[in-house]
Amino acid sequence: MGKSNTVEDLFAQALDSSELSTKQKAVLQASLTLFSRQGFDRTTTQEIAELAQVSQGTVYKRFATKHDILEALIEPFIDEIIPRLAVDFSETVSARHLPDFGDYLSFVVRDRLELVVTNRKLVRILFAGIFNNQHEATALLDKVSQAVEGVEARFTVIFSHYQREGQLVKWPVRQIVRYTAAAIISHALPVVLMGDDDEAAAQPLNLDLATEQIVDFLRHGLSPATA
Amino acid sequence: MGKSNTVEDLFAQALDSSELSTKQKAVLQASLTLFSRQGFDRTTTQEIAELAQVSQGTVYKRFATKHDILEALIEPFIDEIIPRLAVDFSETVSARHLPDFGDYLSFVVRDRLELVVTNRKLVRILFAGIFNNQHEATALLDKVSQAVEGVEARFTVIFSHYQREGQLVKWPVRQIVRYTAAAIISHALPVVLMGDDDEAAAQPLNLDLATEQIVDFLRHGLSPATA
Amino acid sequence: MGKSNTVEDLFAQALDSSELSTKQKAVLQASLTLFSRQGFDRTTTQEIAELAQVSQGTVYKRFATKHDILEALIEPFIDEIIPRLAVDFSETVSARHLPDFGDYLSFVVRDRLELVVTNRKLVRILFAGIFNNQHEATALLDKVSQAVEGVEARFTVIFSHYQREGQLVKWPVRQIVRYTAAAIISHALPVVLMGDDDEAAAQPLNLDLATEQIVDFLRHGLSPATA
Amino acid sequence: MGKSNTVEDLFAQALDSSELSTKQKAVLQASLTLFSRQGFDRTTTQEIAELAQVSQGTVYKRFATKHDILEALIEPFIDEIIPRLAVDFSETVSARHLPDFGDYLSFVVRDRLELVVTNRKLVRILFAGIFNNQHEATALLDKVSQAVEGVEARFTVIFSHYQREGQLVKWPVRQIVRYTAAAIISHALPVVLMGDDDEAAAQPLNLDLATEQIVDFLRHGLSPATA
DNA sequence: AATGAATGAGGGTTCATTCAT
DNA sequence: AATGAATGAACCCTCATTCAT
Numbered sequence: 001m002g003k004s005n006t007v008e009d010l011f012a013q014a015l016d017s018s019e020l021s022t023k024q025k026a027v028l029q030a031s032l033t034l035f036s037r038q039g040f041d042r043t044t045t046q047e048i049a050e051l052a053q054v055s056q057g058t059v060y061k062r063f064a065t066k067h068d069i070l071e072a073l074i075e076p077f078i079d080e081i082i083p084r085l086a087v088d089f090s091e092t093v094s095a096r097h098l099p100d101f102g103d104y105l106s107f108v109v110r111d112r113l114e115l116v117v118t119n120r121k122l123v124r125i126l127f128a129g130i131f132n133n134q135h136e137a138t139a140l141l142d143k144v145s146q147a148v149e150g151v152e153a154r155f156t157v158i159f160s161h162y163q164r165e166g167q168l169v170k171w172p173v174r175q176i177v178r179y180t181a182a183a184i185i186s187h188a189l190p191v192v193l194m195g196d197d198d199e200a201a202a203q204p205l206n207l208d209l210a211t212e213q214i215v216d217f218l219r220h221g222l223s224p225a226t227a
Numbered sequence: 228m229g230k231s232n233t234v235e236d237l238f239a240q241a242l243d244s245s246e247l248s249t250k251q252k253a254v255l256q257a258s259l260t261l262f263s264r265q266g267f268d269r270t271t272t273q274e275i276a277e278l279a280q281v282s283q284g285t286v287y288k289r290f291a292t293k294h295d296i297l298e299a300l301i302e303p304f305i306d307e308i309i310p311r312l313a314v315d316f317s318e319t320v321s322a323r324h325l326p327d328f329g330d331y332l333s334f335v336v337r338d339r340l341e342l343v344v345t346n347r348k349l350v351r352i353l354f355a356g357i358f359n360n361q362h363e364a365t366a367l368l369d370k371v372s373q374a375v376e377g378v379e380a381r382f383t384v385i386f387s388h389y390q391r392e393g394q395l396v397k398w399p400v401r402q403i404v405r406y407t408a409a410a411i412i413s414h415a416l417p418v419v420l421m422g423d424d425d426e427a428a429a430q431p432l433n434l435d436l437a438t439e440q441i442v443d444f445l446r447h448g449l450s451p452a453t454a
Numbered sequence: 455m456g457k458s459n460t461v462e463d464l465f466a467q468a469l470d471s472s473e474l475s476t477k478q479k480a481v482l483q484a485s486l487t488l489f490s491r492q493g494f495d496r497t498t499t500q501e502i503a504e505l506a507q508v509s510q511g512t513v514y515k516r517f518a519t520k521h522d523i524l525e526a527l528i529e530p531f532i533d534e535i536i537p538r539l540a541v542d543f544s545e546t547v548s549a550r551h552l553p554d555f556g557d558y559l560s561f562v563v564r565d566r567l568e569l570v571v572t573n574r575k576l577v578r579i580l581f582a583g584i585f586n587n588q589h590e591a592t593a594l595l596d597k598v599s600q601a602v603e604g605v606e607a608r609f610t611v612i613f614s615h616y617q618r619e620g621q622l623v624k625w626p627v628r629q630i631v632r633y634t635a636a637a638i639i640s641h642a643l644p645v646v647l648m649g650d651d652d653e654a655a656a657q658p659l660n661l662d663l664a665t666e667q668i669v670d671f672l673r674h675g676l677s678p679a680t681a
Numbered sequence: 682m683g684k685s686n687t688v689e690d691l692f693a694q695a696l697d698s699s700e701l702s703t704k705q706k707a708v709l710q711a712s713l714t715l716f717s718r719q720g721f722d723r724t725t726t727q728e729i730a731e732l733a734q735v736s737q738g739t740v741y742k743r744f745a746t747k748h749d750i751l752e753a754l755i756e757p758f759i760d761e762i763i764p765r766l767a768v769d770f771s772e773t774v775s776a777r778h779l780p781d782f783g784d785y786l787s788f789v790v791r792d793r794l795e796l797v798v799t800n801r802k803l804v805r806i807l808f809a810g811i812f813n814n815q816h817e818a819t820a821l822l823d824k825v826s827q828a829v830e831g832v833e834a835r836f837t838v839i840f841s842h843y844q845r846e847g848q849l850v851k852w853p854v855r856q857i858v859r860y861t862a863a864a865i866i867s868h869a870l871p872v873v874l875m876g877d878d879d880e881a882a883a884q885p886l887n888l889d890l891a892t893e894q895i896v897d898f899l900r901h902g903l904s905p906a907t908a
Numbered sequence: 909a910a911t912g913a914a915t916g917a918g919g920g921t922t923c924a925t926t927c928a929t
Numbered sequence: 930a931a932t933g934a935a936t937g938a939a940c941c942c943t944c945a946t947t948c949a950t
Contacts, residue, residue: 021934039359041268045920055936060921124358130420131355132266137420169447178413179444186409193357193364217406220396248909271944282911284948293945475930493813495722498923509932511927520924578812584874585809586720591874623901632867633898640863647811647818671860674850702913726941736915741942 024062026052031069036121039128040070070125077122078143086151101167104158105218109184110211116188117205123192148177183214251289253279258296263348266355267297297352304349305370313378320385328394331385332445336411337438343415344432350419375404410441478516480506485523490575493582494524524579531576532594536601555621558612559672563638564665570642571659577646602631637668705743707733712750717802720809721751751806758803759824767832782848785839786899790865791892797869798886804873829858864895 020028030051034043045066049056063069098104116123130137155173162168168176187210247255257278261270272293276283290296325331343350357364382400389395395403414437474482484505488497499520503510517523552558570577584591609627616622622630641664701709711732715724726747730737744750779785797804811818836854843849849857868891 023935037361039268041266042359044918046918056921057923057936057938058934061934061936064921066920128355128358131351131358132269134264134421141417141420175440175444179410182409182413183406185412186405190368193368194361213402217402250910272946273944276912283946284911284913285909287946288909291946477931491815493722495720496813499925500923503933510925511932511934512930514925515930515932518925582809582812585805585812586723588718588875595871595874629894629898633864636863636867637860639866640859644822647822648815667856671856704914725939727939737942738915738917738944739913742913742915745942747941 020062023052023054023058026054027059027063028069028072032073032121032125035070035073035128036124040066040125070129073122074126074129077119077126078140082144082147086147101162101165102215102219104162105180105215106211108180109214109218110207112181112184113188113205113207113210113214116184117191117207120188120192127192148174180218183218187214247289250279250281250285253281254286254289255296255299259300259348259352262297262300262355263351267293267352268359297356300349301353301356304346304353305367309371309374313374318381328389328392329442329446331389332407332442333438335407336441336445337434339408339411340415340432340434340437340441343411344418344434347415347419354419375401407445410445414441474516477506477508477512480508481513481516482523482526486527486575486579489524489527489582490578494520494579495586524583527576528580528583531573531580532597536598555616555619556669556673558616559634559669560665562634563668563672564661566635566638567642567659567661567664567668570638571645571661574642574646581646602628634672637671641668701743704733704735704739707735708740708744709750709753713754713802713806716751716754716809717805721747721806722813751810754803755807755810758800758807759821763825763828767828782843782846783896783900785843786861786896787892789861790895790899791888793862793865794869794886794888794891794895797865798872798888801869801873804869808873829855861899864898868895 027048030048031043034047034051045056045059048069049059052059059069063072098107126140130140152173155177159168159173159176163170187205191205254275257275258270261274261278272283272286275296276286279286286296290299320331320334325334353367357367379400382404386395386400386403390397414432418432481502484502485497488501488505499510499513502523503513506513513523517526552561580594584594606627609631613622613627613630617624641659645659708729711729712724715728715732726737726740729750730740733740740750744753779788807821811821833854836858840849840854840857844851868886872886
C-alpha cells in the first residue's frame with residue numbers, strides 16, 4: 001500500500017462513512033459526474049435523480065438544496081483531505097529522509113499527479129466554481145493559503161536540507177512550491193479537462209513518464225548548462 | 228507602448244470596428260464584466276440591461292440569444308487574436324533576431340503575461356467555460372492545438388537556433404512551450420482569479436519582477452548547478 | 455363541576471373513547487394545536503409527527519389522509535357535541551324552570567362562553583375553514599341551521615314563557631338567538647384569536663364579568679330608558 | 682352621492698390609481714376572487730393567471746411573491762381605508778350634529794353594513810388570515826386597536842352628547858362600540874360567508890330592513906321595558 | 909433603433925402519501 | 930403497530946425570449 005491508496009482511501013472514506021444510505025451515495029456520485037461533465041448550473045436535479053436511479057424527492061431527503069450537494073462533495077475535499085494530505089505527506093517525507101533531491105521530487109510529483117488525476121472530477125468542479133465566482137475564488141485562495149502556511153515550516157526544514165547540500169536553489173519556499181505546482185499542473189490539466197465519459201479511457205496519463213519529464217525539468221531547467 | 232498597445236488595440240478593434248452602436252457596446256462591456264464576475268449562467272439578461280443602462284429589448288436587438296453575446300466576446304479572442312498574436316509575435320522575434328535566449332525569454336514572458344493580465348476578464352470567462360463543459364473544453368483544446376501547430380514550425384526554427392548555440396535544452400518544441408506556459412500561468416493565475424471590482428487595484432502584478440523571476444527559473448531551473 | 459365538565463367531558467370522550475392508541479391521540483392533539491396555530495394548509499404531516507413524537511408513517515396508520523385528521527377533530531364537535539349540547543341544554547333549562555329571564559340569560563351566556571373558550575382551538579380551526587372555503591361555509595351553515603331548527607321548538611316554548619310574562623320582546627326566535635350569539639361572540643372573539651402558546655395565559659377572560667356585562671346589555675340594551 | 686359612494690370610491694381608488702396596468706389589475710381582481718373563494722393557500726398562481734387571462738410570468742412581473750399579491754389587496758384596506766373612514770366618518774357625524782341617537786345609529790349601522798357587504802371578499806380573506814395565523818391575528822388586532830384609539834376621543838365627544846341627553850347608557854366607549862359592531866356583524870356574517878359566484882345574487886341583504894332591525898335592537902334591547 | 913410589458917417553458921423545492929422492514 | 934426512507938405530483942418562481950408600440 002503506497003501513497004496512492006491513501007488518497008483514494010481518504011476520498012472513499014469521505015463518501016462511504018457518514019450515515020449516507022446507498023441511494024444518497026448514488027445521488028452524490030451522480031452529482032459528481034454531472035456537475036463535472038456539464039457544470040453545476042446546467043445540471044438539473046431531475047438529471048441527478050435519473051442518473052442516480054432515484055426520485056427527485058429522494059435527492060432532497062438528505063440535502064436541503066442543490067447547493068448543499070455541491071458542498072457535500074467539495075467540503076470534505078477542501079476541509080479535510082487537502083490539509084491532512086499536506087501533513088501526512090510532509091511527515092512521510094521527513095521520515096523517509098530522502099537524501100537525493102531528485103528522489104524527493106519524484107516522490108512529490110508522482111503523489112500530486114496521482115491526487116489530481118484520481119480526483120479530476122472534483123478538481124474540475126472546484127475550478128469551475130472558482131472561475132465562475134469571485135467570492136468563491138477568494139475564499140478558496142484564502143483556504144489554500146492557510147493550509148500552505150500551516151505546513152510551510154515543514155517544507156522549510158526539508159528544503160533547507162537540500163539547499164545546504166547544494167541540490168536546491170536558495171529561493172523562498174513559496175516560489176519553489178509555485179513552480180513545482182505549475183509543472184505538475186501543466187501535465188495534469190489536459191487530463192482534468194478531457195472527458196470521462198469512457199471510464200476505461202480514464203488513465204490517459206502515463207504517470208511514470210510524466211513524473212520523469214517533470215523531474216527532469218525541475219532539476220535541470222530549460223537551460224542545459226549554468227552560466 | 229510597443230507590444231502592449233498591440234494587444235489592447237486588437238481587442239479594442241474587435242469591439243469598436245463592427246457596426247456596433249454605443250448601446251450595443253455597453254451591452255458587451257456589461258456582459259464581459261458580469262460573466263466574469265458571476266459566471267455566464269448566473270448572469271441574467273436583466274442584469275446585463277441594467278448595468279448597460281439599456282432596456283432588455285435592446286439587448287436582443289443585436290444578439291439573438293444570450294449565448295450569442297458570449298460568443299461575440301470570446302470568438303474574436305479565440306479566432307483572431309490568439310493566432311494573429313502568435314504569428315505577429317514569431318515574426319517580430321525572428322525579425323529582431325535576439326541572440327541571447329534570456330532576452331528571448333524576457334520578451335516572450337512579458338508579452339504573454341501582459342496579454343493574460345490585460346484580458347483577465349475574458350480569460351476567466353474562457354476558463355469557466357472550459358471547466359464547466361467538456362464539449363467546450365475539447366473544442367477549445369483542439370483550437371489551441373491547431374493554432375500551436377500553425378506556428379510550430381516557426382518556433383522550431385527559433386528554438387533550434389538557441390539549441391545549436393547550447394543555450395537551450397534539446398527537448399521537443401511542445402515541451403518547452405508547455406513549461407514556459409506553466410511558469411507564466413503560475414504567476415498570472417492569482418491575478419486572473421482575484422476580483423476586479425476595484426478597477427484601480429487591477430494591476431497587482433509587478434510585470435517586471437514577475438518576468439525576471441520566471442526567466443530566472445526557466446533559465447537556471449531549480450537546481451543551482453548541473454550535476 | 456356542573457356544565458363546564460359536561461363540555462369538556464364530551465370532547466374528552468370523543469378523543470378517549472374510540473379505539474385510538476396513545477400515539478394516535480398524540481397525533482390528534484398535535485394536529486389540533488398546529489391546525490389552530492398555523493392553519494390546516496400550512497401544517498405539514500411532518501410537523502404533526504414531530505410534535506406528537508411519532509414517525510410520519512404512524513400518522514397514516516389510522517388516518518388515510520391529512521384531511522381525515524381534520525375531520526376526526528371537527529366532526530365530533532359538529533355532529534355530536536353541538537346538537538347534543540343544544541338538547542341537553544334546553545332540557546336542563548326547562549327542567550330548572552328559571553322564572554327570571556335574567557337568570558336564564560346568565561345561565562345561557564355563561565354556558566356558551568365557556569363552551570367557546572374551552573374549545574377555542576377547535577373554534578379557530580372551524581372558522582378558518584369556513585372563511586377559507588365557500589363550500590365548507592355553506593355546508594356548515596346548513597348544519598347549524600338544521601341543528602337550530604331541531605331545537606327551535608324548545609326555544610319557542612321557553613321564550614314564549616318569558617314573553618308572556620313581559621320579560622322578553624316578542625321577536626322571532628332566530629332574531630333573539632342571533633343577538634344573543636352576537637353579544638357572546640363579541641366577548642369570545644379576542645380570546646379565540648389570541649395565541650395559546652402560553653397555555654398558562656389561556657384564561658384571559660373573566661367569565662363572571664363578561665357574563666354580567668353581556669346580560670346587562672341584553673336585558674337593558676344601549677338605551678337606558680324606553681321611549 | 683351618499684356615504685356608499687365614498688366607500689366604494691376609496692376602494693376603487695386603491696385599485697385604479699397606482700401605476701398598475703390593465704393586466705396587473707386583472708391579476709389583483711382574480712386573486713381577490715380566488716383567495717376569497719378557496720383561500721390563499723389553495724389558490725395557485727396558475728389559477729390566478731388563468732382567471733386573469735394572463736400568463737404566469739405576468740403575475741410575477743409586478744408582484745415578487747404570491748404573498749405580495751395578498752398584501753397588495755389587504756394593505757390599502759388596513760392602512761388607509763379603515764383609519765380614513767373612521768376619521769371621515771366621525772367628522773361627518775359631528776358636522777351633521779344628529780340630534781337623535783336613533784338617527785345616529787341608523788347612519789352608523791347602515792354605513793358599516795354597506796362597508797362590510799361591499800368589501801365582503803376582502804373581509805373574508807382578512808378573517809381567513811386571522812383565523813389561520815396567530816401572528817397575523819395579533820398584528821391585526823393591534824392595528825385595529827390603534828385605529829380605534831386614534832378616533833376614540835371623537836366618539837367620546839359624540840357619545841357624551843347623547844348620554845347627557847339621556848339617550849345613551851353611560852358605558853365606556855369601547856363597550857358601546859363592541860356591541861354595535863357585534864350586532865352589525867351578526868347580520869353581515871351570513872352575507873360575507875355566502876358564495877359570490879353568482880354576482881347577480883350579490884345583494885342578498887336588505888340594507889334597509891337590516892338597519893332597522895339592528896337599530897331597533899340597539900335602542901330598546903331585548904327587554905321590552907326597563908325594570 | 910429602442911422600449912418594456914408580456915410570455916411560458918422549465919427549474920428547484922415541498923409535502924402528502926406509500927411501502928418494505 | 931410502528932418506522933422512516935422513498936416517491937412523484939404539483940407548486941412557486943425565474944428568466945431567456947418575443948412583440949406591439
